[in-house]
Amino acid sequence: MKKILLLGAAAVVLAACGNKPKIENETGKAGQNTEYTQYLDTLKADNNLKITMGKVPVTIVGKELKVGDKIREVPLVVNTKLEEKNIFEDKNIKVIYTAPSLDTKVCSLQTKQLNEAAKTHTNVKFYSVTVDTPFAQERFCTANEINGLKAVSDFKYHQFGIQNGFFIKEKGLLTRALMIVDENNNVKYIEYVSEEGKEADVDKALKFLENKLLKK
Template sequence: MASVTFKGNPVTLLGQEVKVGDSAPNFTVLANDMSEVNLSSSKGKVRLISVIPSIDTGVCDAQTRKFNEEAAKLDNVEVLTVSVDLPFAQKRWCAAAGIENVQTVSDHRDLSFGEAYGVIMQELRLLARSVFVVDSNDKVTYVEYVSEGTDHPNYEAAIAAVKAAN
């Protein structure tokens, strides 16, 4: 499993680690209107899945804004931001931030995404910062488990992976 710290403290990641070349695991999360979203909801598109601990923190805010900006330049790409924030909080944050190109989804109900992608920080019941790219055939083409939860992911590498998968 990936070795991750949060604010310098080691955390235990629960779930299955995902690797490049794997078939993307399915998951069920909640959209801001409480409807279910899963991997097949965006079948046939390249998926950039941005995972954050909480939308209301500085790095998570910046990460979501950065991928929202990049998403506006991409065709046939679905960008999901996954956290355990409640759908209502995500909706409020998106409205205040003017986020229109990223779909925020909540894994608060049963940690389905976190378990499937190995990103549940057991000690905090939050998701570890990470980025996954899944191609239109549901193959994982890029994985980044950010080693320190308060650091930014490699935005350039993730966007390059999306472009290569498209």
Template sequence: MAKITFGGNPVTLEGKELTVGDKAPSFTVLDNDLNEKKLEDYSGVRIISSVPSLDTGVCDAQTRRFNEEVGKINGASVLTISVDLPFAQKRWCGAAGLEHAITLSDHRDLSFGHAYGLVMKELRLLARAVFVVDSSNQIVYAEYVSEVTNHPNYDAALQAAKEAK
């Protein structure tokens, strides 16, 4: 498993670490209206952006950056997933002026977190990570950010999304 720290302290990740070339596992999360959503509900190239909580500065910046940049990539979308409650995600989207951002909540059963190896056992939060999944559900980019309070490599993820089919 990836070695991850949160504020400099090691955390234990639950689930299986994924790498480039793996088939993207399905998961069940909730949208802002409490509807169940799965990976298969979204098509084309998808940037899956995992964040601990939208109510933090780095998570806010990460979500804004990917949502601003994805418009430049034909046929791509961004799925931002956290364990924030759907109500809090909806409130954040409105306050951030990103009403069309896709925010999904894994709070109910951590289906996404376990499938992608992102559940920080000690905190019951998702680790920061970015995956790019192509239209055939293959992972073409995977980054587990080693220090959860740091930013991901935006440029590398966006370039992978631009090159994905």
């Protein structure tokens, strides 16, 4: 049974990013208790988002996050000690990339792009949020020299995804999105990617950052 569950989890991430992951997602339905499954069943979409995974429609829980909204400050796991931190406490502009998993073809490419941008814009905080465990995130970041962008995890409770409109109900993953929030955590730019296997427009987001927020 354990082997079947692990294979199922791998298949989910494969469908999400179009390539076999090098690291395990280490989350998903395996090990979920009855109470948690029942809780997931109560979650509803309160948005008109049309998101697909492998061309199959999926449900994004909650409201769609839009420009002008204030992001909900949910603590995230920031290291392999499983320490939680509210990354929104500081007064920095933040670029936040949410994705199903770090180490897959699309996710890996975009994380590396944003990591390079973080080295240029040192006064801006860059984050990647997934439900990979911090151990998987650390392995990926070390192997790929990701040292400008900070990978943080929503694996414990999924509340960042659920409360901000990024949680995929059927898969237990975060949908692919790219957003920029200002010093007061107001959303200034956001893109939800309509198909999980496609890329967010990183160049467009960075141009917005440079022209609209950094040139004041």
